[in-house]
Amino acid sequence: MRDITFRGVGESPEPGGEAEALLDACARVTAWGPGARQMLGYTAREILGHRADELLHDSADAADMLQRWDEGVRRRSLVLRRRSGEPLEAEVWVRSLTSVNGERQWLVQAVGAEVFRTYEFGRALLKGLFTDSPFHIDLFDRDLRFVGQNVTERRAGVFRGTKYSGHTMREMAPPGLLDIDALEARQRRVLETGEALIGTEVVGHPLPSSPSEYVWSESILPLRNTSGTVIALAHVVSDVTQRVRSRERLVLANEAATRIGTTLDLWRTARELAEVAVPHFADICYVDLLDSVFPGGEPTGGRRQRPPLLRRAAYSGAAEDLGPGGAGTMVGDYDARATAPGSPFLDTLAKGESILLADEQLRTCPAVVLPRRSPDGGPEVHSWLLVPMLARDVALGTAVFMRSRSPRRFEPDDVLLAEQIVTRAAVCVDNASRYHRERTTARTLRRSLLPQRLPSPSAARTASRYLPASEHAGLGGDWFDVIPLSGARVALVVGDVVGHDLQSAVTMGRLRSAVRTLADLDLSPDELLIHLDDQMNRFLDERGDEGSLVTGATCLYAVYDPVSRHCHLARAGHPPPAVVSADGGVDFVDLPGGPPLGLGGVVFEEREITLGDGDLLVLYTDGLLESREQDLDTGLRRMRDTLFRTPASATPQEVCDTLIRELLLPGRHDDVAVLVARMSGLAPDRHVTWEIEAQDKMVGQARDLTAQQMALWGLEEESITTELIVSELVTNAIRHGGEPITLRLIWDHNLICEVSDGSSTSPHVRRAQDTDEGGRGLYLISQLTQNWGTRYSERGKTIWAEQPLPS
Structure with a gap:
């Protein structure tokens, strides 16, 4: 040449x-x-x-x-x-x-x-290309043999001091430099088509002993004579390794930003980190998290934690058992060897700095901490990177990246990229951990505020569903309750506090407690709502300026008496309940709406309806029917149609599920509570009522009537206790009450004894002195019964007592 x-x-x-x-x-x-x-x-x-x-x-x-x-x-x-x-x-x-x-x-x-x-200009161009250009330029003839090279190529380490003229690249290139078959295919393509190939990226090793991969940008240009025939090829090659590496890191960082943290699931977030890293960044990756990060624990300053417990949260790679824990360290297991003596994990947790080990450093590290080769006979690990996971200056765990099959060692820029990716993952892990703790707290609070298991009174078979507006918060202001009352009666309650945050949930819990307390007083529904309205005003006054956060609440309260089969209802700004008769008819109770709770100075109206055996009473909150796209009237029509199509044999739970499935609108922004009760009256042979004259001699007669009824019911063994209770209650009514006096026995889960009189004087239990001739009646009743109390009506009061019966 x-x-x-x-x-x-x-x-x-x-x-x-x-x-x-x-x-x-x-x-x-x-x-x-x-x-x-x-x-x-x-x-x-x-x-x-x-x-x-x-x-x-x-x-x-x-x-x-x-x-x-x-x-x-x-x-x-x-x-x-x-x-x-x-x-x-x-x-x-x-x-x-x-x-x-x-x-x-x-x-x-x-x-x-x-x-x-x-x-x-032409001479300057040629001189620049062949003498001063930093590009590597080769000239090949049509037989793909070297014709010439520029000065830069002749000075390159690969061809330095060699006689290349007349030889092909296949004859001259060191083994492993590049894919010769692919190169010759590109050359022949340019010779056949006469079209240049620009910017082909070629991966190879400049020296056989070098483990580093280089990337060259190759352009093959056809050279033509004056007649236009391609007579030679010009190769222009430049080193673009750093540019490609920067592009790869940018792509990986972008992929990590989109793929890591897609959910608030702790395990999935760790798995996403491992899957993003393999195989584009590392051959093996695993993530170990401190035990305190998982649900049930609170992350503390990991730098002070002794001893730290690390659990394998995710793994990705070719060798399943390769890692600091060695064989047996699987996802979910504690990685005990990670904190063994000599382990770099302790150092990185203490300092919060990444650790990069390669080649000789790995060989001198104890094999118990960092095994050299995977059990499946895979290649030896030659580059090992440990990155701490920190968020809010709190240690959450570590991420380990290893290269074995890839010949490239980790570089300083790789460490920066790994730290960037792990930092993002740490924030997502911290969010997931905090979410789980907050969600657990919210669920615990919700369980404490709502009944987890409804009572089973004989008067009603009930079922319920509750869905918070935000599954993340898990809190809301809707509530429901089933409250057993005296005389085998049952109270059904559904309420809705404005909002669905923590303050609304707390207010809801206080209102539910207030309803239970007022229900124990056996107040009528309208009177109970008046007291509840006063209580709501007190809550708002206590909040002061923050009271605007909770502006009010609605409530529906119903009391069903299985003896009379009458149901008394009253509502405060709440949607009306639906009644599904046993024959399939559907209607909404014509019940005055009343204002929401918290306005003060209002009077609520009560209605009485009769419910037959098998009738369904459906109570709900407006979140089931109303949304931004649907008003309440439309929701009521849809609910009527849904209940009409529901089979009469459906259980209360099936009715609840059907309503949720059919009526719940997508994109809802409110809580939903549904309470369905199938009513059941008390059979006539399970209760009896007598009128008692206000004479002392009637006490004995009342005992005789009681003994006869107990024998009729087959409860002779409990008769003596019942007679004593009846005797004390009738005596109290005759001496301290007024006519009319009635005695009623109800056989339900327990034996209920009720004595009513025309006086509103409230009796009190007291401990009689040794010298007192009376005053021991109610104290004796409290000792003999499971529960007792007094309820008032327009015509007087009723003292009742429940006597437990054998199962």
Whole structure:
């Protein structure tokens, strides 16, 4: 291969396009070339024998000029005169000659200034490419053999000192440098199509002993002769390793931003980190989290935790058992060896800094901490990176990245990328951990505020459903309750506090407790709502300026008596309940709405309806029917249709599920509570009522009636206790109450004894002194019964007592 050289600017011009003429010693034209005729327009006949002075635009002595050129000035910029008289800027070269006769002659060559500048630019381009260019340039002939290389390529380590001319790349390239088959396929493609291949990225190793991968940008250009035939190929190659690595890191960082933290699931977040890292960043990755991060624990300053317990949260890679814990450390297991003596985990948890180990550092690390080779016979780990997971200056765990199959070692930029990805994952893990703790707290609070298991009174079979507006918060202001009352009665309650945050949930809990307390007083529904309204006002007053956070609440309260089958209802701004009769009819109770709780100074109205055996009473909150796209009236119509289509044999739980499934709107923004009760009256043979005259002799008669009824029910063993209770209650009514006096026995889960009289005087339990002749009746009743109390009506009061019966 000939070295490509360049002639200096003082020498003759590049061939082609120049004008040539021959002058004698007196500067007369003795020969005139075609190029000169084309440049200046003179024919040979017109110019031969004339002095060269006539060809100059400015007056000058051509002979004197030739003499000075002979002294060493070989090139000069002149203004020539064309035949038309127009000036022409040109670069002129003069070379001294001697004819065969020994006469002095001058060969004059001229090139137009524009053409000359083009020549100079071309020479500068060639010199830049083949001498000064940082690119590696190779020339190949059509047989794919080397023709030439630029200076940069000849100085490269791969071809330094080798004779490459006439050889192919397959013959010259060291083993493993690049994919020779793919290279030759690209070369033949350019030869066949004549189209250049630009910017092909080629991966290889510059030296066989180097473990590092390099990436080159390769462009293959076809070189054509004057007829347009491709006669050679030019390869232009540049090292773009850092650019590609930066692009890969940017892509990986972007992928981590989109794939890590898609949910608030702790395990899935850790798994997403491991899956993002493998295989584009590492061959093996696993994530260990401190035990305190998982539900049930509170992350503490991991730098002070002793001893730290790490649990394997995620793994991704080819060798299942490869990791600090060695064989047996699987996802979910404690990674005990991670904190063994000599383990770098303790150091990174203490300092919060990443640790990078490679080659000899890995070989000197104890195998119990970092095993050299996977059990499946995979390649040896040659690069190991440990990154701490920190969030809010709290240690959450560690992430380990290993390279074994990939020959590339981790670089400082890789450490920065890993820290960036792990930091994002740490924030997501912290959010997931905090979410689980908050959700657990919310669920615990919700369980404490709502009944987890409804009572089972014989008067009603009930079922309920509750859905918070936000599953994340798990809190809301809706509530429901089933409250057993005296006389086998049952109270059904549904309420809704405005909002669905913690404050609403707390207010709801206080209202539910207030309802239970007021229900124990056996108040009528309208009277209970009045007291509940007062209680709501107290809650708002206690909040002060913050009271606007909870602006009010609605409530529906119903009391069902299985003996009379009457149901008394009242509501405070709440949607009306639905009644589904046993024959399939559906209707909404015509019940005055009343204002919401918290307005103060209002009176609520009560209604009484009769419910037969098997009738359904459906109570709910407005979140089931109302939304931004649907008003309450539309929701009520849909609910009526849904209940009408529901089979009469459906259980209360099935009715609840059907309502939720059919009526719940997508994108709801409110809590939902549903309470369904199937009513069941008490059979006539399970209760009896007698009127008692206000005479002392009637106490004995009342005992006799009680004994007879107990025998009729087959409860002779409990008869003595029941007779004693009846005796005390009837005696109390005769002496301290007023007519009319009635005695009622109810056989339900327990035996209920009720004595009613026309007086509103409230009895009190007291401990009688030894010298007192009376005062022991109610105290005795409290000892003999499971529960007792007093309820009031418009015509007086009723003292009742529940006596437990054998199961």
